Amino acid sequence: xxxxxxxxxxxxxxxxxxxxxxxxxxxxxxxxxxxxxxxxxxxxxxxxxxxxxxxxxxxxxxxxxxxxxxxxxxxxxxxxxxxxxxxxxxxxxxxxxxxxxxxxxxxxxxxxxxxxxxxxxxxxxxxxxxxxxxxxxxxxxxxxxxxxxxxxxxxxxxxxxxxxxxxxxxxxxxxxxxxxxxxxxxxxxxxxxxxxxxxxxxxxxxxxxxxxxxxxxxxxxxxxxxxxxxxxxxxxxxxxxxxxxxxxxxxxxxxxxxxxxxxxxxxxxxxxxxxxxxxxxxxxxxxxxxxxxxxxxxxxxxxxxxxxxxxxxxxxxxxxxxxxxxxxxxxxxxxxxxxxxxxxxxxxxxxxxxxxxxxxxxxxxxxxxxxxxxxxxxxxxxxxxxxxxxxxxxxxxxxxxxxxxxxxxxxxxxxxxxxxxxxxxxxxxxxxxxxxxxxxxxxxxxxxxxxxxxxxxxxxxxxxxxx
Amino acid sequence: xxxxxxxxxxxxxxxxxxxxxxxxxxxxxxxxxxxxxxxxxxxxxxxxxxxxxxxxxxxxxxxxxxxxxxxxxxxxxxxxxxxxxxxxxxxxxxxxxxxxxxxxxxxxxxxxxxxxxxxxxxxxxxxxxxxxxxxxxxxxxxxxxxxxxxxxxxxxxxxxxxxxxxxxxxxxxxxxxxxxxxxxxxxxxxxxxxxxxxxxxxxxxxxxxxxxxxxxxxxxxxxxxxxxxxxxxxxxxxxxxxxxxxxxxxxx
Numbered sequence: 246x247x248x249x250x251x252x253x254x255x256x257x258x259x260x261x262x263x264x265x266x267x268x269x270x271x272x273x274x275x276x277x278x279x280x281x282x283x284x285x286x287x288x289x290x291x292x293x294x295x296x297x298x299x300x301x302x303x304x305x306x307x308x309x310x311x312x313x314x315x316x317x318x319x320x321x322x323x324x325x326x327x328x329x330x331x332x333x334x335x336x337x338x339x340x341x342x343x344x345x346x347x348x349x350x351x352x353x354x355x356x357x358x359x360x361x362x363x364x365x366x367x368x369x370x371x372x373x374x375x376x377x378x379x380x381x382x383x384x385x386x387x388x389x390x391x392x393x394x395x396x397x398x399x400x401x402x403x404x405x406x407x408x409x410x411x412x413x414x415x416x417x418x419x420x421x422x423x424x425x426x427x428x429x430x431x432x433x434x435x436x437x438x439x440x441x442x443x444x445x446x447x448x449x450x451x452x453x454x455x456x457x458x459x460x461x462x463x464x465x466x467x468x469x470x471x472x473x474x475x476x477x478x479x480x481x482x483x484x485x486x487x488x489x490x491x492x493x494x495x496x497x498x499x500x501x502x503x504x505x506x507x508x509x510x511x512x513x514x515x516x517x518x519x520x521x522x523x524x525x526x527x528x529x530x531x532x533x534x535x536x537x538x539x540x541x542x543x544x545x546x547x548x549x550x551x552x553x554x555x556x557x558x559x560x561x562x563x564x565x566x567x568x569x570x571x572x573x574x575x576x577x578x579x580x581x582x583x584x585x586x587x588x589x590x591x592x593x594x595x596x597x598x599x600x601x602x603x604x605x606x607x608x609x610x611x612x613x614x615x616x617x618x619x620x621x622x623x624x625x626x627x628x629x630x631x632x633x634x635x636x637x638x639x640x641x642x643x644x645x646x647x648x649x650x651x652x653x654x655x656x657x658x659x660x661x662x663x664x665x666x667x668x669x670x671x672x673x674x675x676x677x678x679x680x681x682x683x684x685x686x687x688x689x690x691x692x693x694x695x696x697x698x699x700x701x702x703x704x705x706x707x708x709x710x711x712x
Numbered sequence: 713x714x715x716x717x718x719x720x721x722x723x724x725x726x727x728x729x730x731x732x733x734x735x736x737x738x739x740x741x742x743x744x745x746x747x748x749x750x751x752x753x754x755x756x757x758x759x760x761x762x763x764x765x766x767x768x769x770x771x772x773x774x775x776x777x778x779x780x781x782x783x784x785x786x787x788x789x790x791x792x793x794x795x796x797x798x799x800x801x802x803x804x805x806x807x808x809x810x811x812x813x814x815x816x817x818x819x820x821x822x823x824x825x826x827x828x829x830x831x832x833x834x835x836x837x838x839x840x841x842x843x844x845x846x847x848x849x850x851x852x853x854x855x856x857x858x859x860x861x862x863x864x865x866x867x868x869x870x871x872x873x874x875x876x877x878x879x880x881x882x883x884x885x886x887x888x889x890x891x892x893x894x895x896x897x898x899x900x901x902x903x904x905x906x907x908x909x910x911x912x913x914x915x916x917x918x919x920x921x922x923x924x925x926x927x928x929x930x931x932x933x934x935x936x937x938x939x940x941x942x943x944x945x946x947x948x949x950x951x952x953x954x955x956x957x958x959x960x961x962x963x964x
Binding site for chain 2: 387457459614658
């Protein structure tokens with residue numbers, strides 16, 4: 246319950262704004278929260294404090310949304326209720342909006358738990374307002390450097406947010422990312438590490454887009470026994486002794502099954518169990534591990550953890566399968582930074598057969614104004630499937646830049662088309678896609694929202710705020 | 713499209729693992745492709761910490777931008793080993809492209825917020841002072857060096873303010889129409905001295921500015937073979953990506 250008139254005014258203004266923005270066909274994912282906060286700055290704190298069992302916060306560059314949704318599934322499988330910014334609006338406005346929506350008209354939050362996905366720049370403020378039970382840090386990669394300046398600053402920001410956590414809280418860190426694990430070095434509270442022990446995937450050599458091969462603590466080169474992707478792997482620093490912490494929650498016996506997902510065994514102090522994940526992509530194993538670690542911290546039963554992962558279907562543009570007629574297949578996969586994009590390309594090239602590609606690049610604030618990352622992403626990895634590509638199109642505010650990038654990655658300049666309008670580009674691509682062909686739509690964040698709206702207008706996908 | 717040109721070139725990518733902040737790799741891809749499309753064999757050598765290299769053998773050098781932390785890691789190695797040899801070769805006309813951090817390292821000094829001066833190599837008669845805010849955004853500029861009415865487009869993200877002196881006839885690479893450039897004050901963007909370029913247009917500056925890529929290639933061919941002629945390329949998407957930026961950001 247909220248007793249202060251000001252808080253109630255903020256809540257009601259937010260609720261009205263959610264209703265209004267949806268009426269005019271937007272998701273209403275962050276503006277209503279911002280409005281509520283302008284009227285009542287303490288609104289989020291007041292609402293979050295009512296969660297019966299507290300909140301779990303998920304941050305890092307890639308995998309925030311997926312990890313949050315997997316955890317939400319596990320919580321749902323435990324028959325607990327939840328407040329969650331599930332549309333992926335992860336700045337303070339969007340998070341507040343999710344709480345406003347979850348609250349009753351009188352300002353009561355009835356949920357047992359909160360799952361909050363948060364942008365790395367927002368986490369210091371969020372930790373102050375919502376005193377969470379734990380923070381999950383997935384990984385650190387270059388993303389939106391026009392906002393953060395440098396990746397080092399992002400890491401430092403998250404490190405300082407952890408230092409402000411309440412003492413009973415726990416940091417859940419990716420052991421395989423030296424940038425994430427390095428922040429555990431000075432953290433005074435409790436830490437749970439997660440990581441992959443199985444070396445059947447990955448390589449002895451570093452791939453193109455690793456962020457660093459130098460120790461963040463002393464500046465000397467890291468020695469790697471194994472790389473999974475980017476800078477993630479089994480590493481140590483022979484100079485200062487920093488090394489990959491032995492993860493308490495880890496994975497073995499990985500089996501990748503292309504677009505059908507993967508299977509693996511999770512080991513935790515509570516026991517071991519086999520997981521079948523229908524969500525494709527090696528990186529999703531990390532997301533499943535992170536969600537499992539968070540669920541164990543929330544004392545969810547093993548049965549719910551398993552059921553949550555088993556029931557998890559990719560949605561919201563994370564290799565999301567679209568329902569098409571006539572045996573045609575289409576996938577929607579968000580790309581927003583080099584490593585995430587490389588992993589999407591890796592999954593795409595695992596599928597052999599006729600395919601079509603539509604890449605939609607925007608440079609709005611939420612995408613990052615700077616699109617330099619297109620050149621760090623390894624579109625050259627498309628080489629083996631170039632003969633199978635029946636068409637390649639680009640769209641969005643930076644569609645011409647994307648066409649240029651693909652030209653230098655080996656797609657013939659004459660084979661490319663550019664359609665500035667996103668909904669027309671999608672309609673044309675769907676129209677073209679024949680039986681037995683697979684269409685891949687790869688949008689940036691705001692382009693994904695546009696794509697979702699266009700697809701639902703064409704009758705292909707639910708509205709994103711209803712998922 | 714492949715022409716039959718056997719004039720081979722050697723490109724040196726300096727500190728590729730440390731100076732790789734924003735899509736710097738795009739410049740290497742661009743130089744490689746534009747040579748490949750013309751039948752010019754181009755080899756890329758990655759030269760990093762503790763590597764030895766004789767710059768007299770190089771035809772073209774690229775140095776990208778790095779984070780403060782990673783620039784600190786290479787500072788000594790560059791000052792003591794590679795820098796002086798690079799400067800000697802560049803003074804003798806070696807074509808060079810340096811972006812952001814690389815550009816600053818080749819200047820006279822970098823003065824930090826606390827007034828500390830980190831010496832540069834002094835190849836460019838330029839100096840940099842730390843600013844309190846970052847200059848971030850799209851840039852549209854005019855670059856007469858590349859030909860009549862030729863523009864330069866890109867993205868900048870730097871806190872350093874660089875000022876040019878006049879020793880040896882150093883010139884700004886371009887005049888900004890939109891964006892901040894070297895220091896946000898004098899409209900100058902980047903620097904040209906002999907065959908060396910410094911710029912704040914970070915990361916993939918060459919893909920959308922094919923005229924700049926070809927300027928570097930032509931200088932390299934001229935120097936090695938006495939003939940800098942290049943077969944023109946169609947540049948369809950290069951041009952449309954370039955024009956899209958100029959249209960969107962220069963009209964304000």
